[in-house]
Amino acid sequence: MSAAEQTPSTPPPPAKPDNYRFSLDSTYLVAFEMAHRAFKQGLTEASPLNITQYRFLSKLCQAAGAVNQATLGKLLGLKANTATQTVDALQQQGFATRLPGATDARTRVLQATEAGRHHVDTVNEALVNSLYATFPTTNTTWRTILEAAIFAGSRIEGDREEGGIPERPASRALAAVELIRQETERVLKETCGASMVECRIVQKLAEAGRPLRLGALADALLIPPIGVTRTASKLEGRGWCQRMKSPHDRKAVYAALTNEGQFQAQLINATINELAENRLWVNLSPAQKEAIEQMGHIVIAGIQAQRDAREQQQLSDLSPA
Secondary structure (H helix, E strand, C coil), X not given: CCHHHCCCCCXXXXXXXXXXXXXXXXXXXXXXXXXXXXXXXXXXXXCCCCHHHHHHHHHHHHCCCCEXXXXXXXXXXXXXXXXXXXXXXXXXXXXXEEEECCCCCXXXXXXXXXXXXXXXXXXXXXXXXXXXXXXXXXXXXXXXXXXXXXXXXXXXXXXXXXXCCCCCHHHHHHHHHHHHHHHHHHHHHHHHCCCHHHHHHHHHHHHXXXXXXXXXXXXXXXXXXXXXXXXXXXXXXXXXXXXXXXXXXXXXXXEEECHHHHHHHHHHXXXXXXXXXXXXXXXXXXXXXXXXXXXHHHHHHHHHHHHHHHHHXXXXXXXXX
């Protein structure tokens, strides 16, 4: 185990006071994107369902009994035709069944089958395994934070209905992460007119307070280098950043925020934190909020420190060709 991985096996720090205002910086979005990718990979490997279909099935399994299709569709924010297509897919897999309405045969009432409930159990385990594979868990502190963050994520949408299946935190966290990610993209687009990737790069440059190499941006934000290069061009076209070169290294390209970019960075941060206040933190305790915040401030920072240490070791091992 490397020195960077040798962290004492102690629990996370005590929760902050109720009046503490949590602020989400660029490391939060890195952790958020890593969790989203891990969830998607786990679902793809364990289920024939897409995220919408699995969300529907998971929510159906949470119910104590039969559920009205239209009611459940509205609860999940689905259009009527999308809900119908989703239920058709679940029926084809044998995960749900339609029952006749108690008062109206045209009313579509649904119930999860035993196969459906078993599938949620199986997928939930796959989601957890995918998260553990994505985030280092040999470090006891990081594992504690990860598990606390999964549990916190399962509470974002509020308490489940009593009488349904036992708690499946990863499945509930998957639904919350997917919805919040979609909403974050939408709100940033409406507010700033820019994509989430553009906003993440602007946010990171503002935090640094200086020009950063495009390669360093790619490493810090876990975005492919080609993606950062293309996005920097878009930001330059918007007048939000300026690409710069060093006289000492003609291959190195840097990005620096313009005055307009600095203004947009403030707007991006305000938008993300307002969305968090209204959508992310609402049903969470201070300890649960801190668990999510620590995924960036402790775990992601630790991952980046490990990577930097490995790169430094590789540099020290260089020899003339």
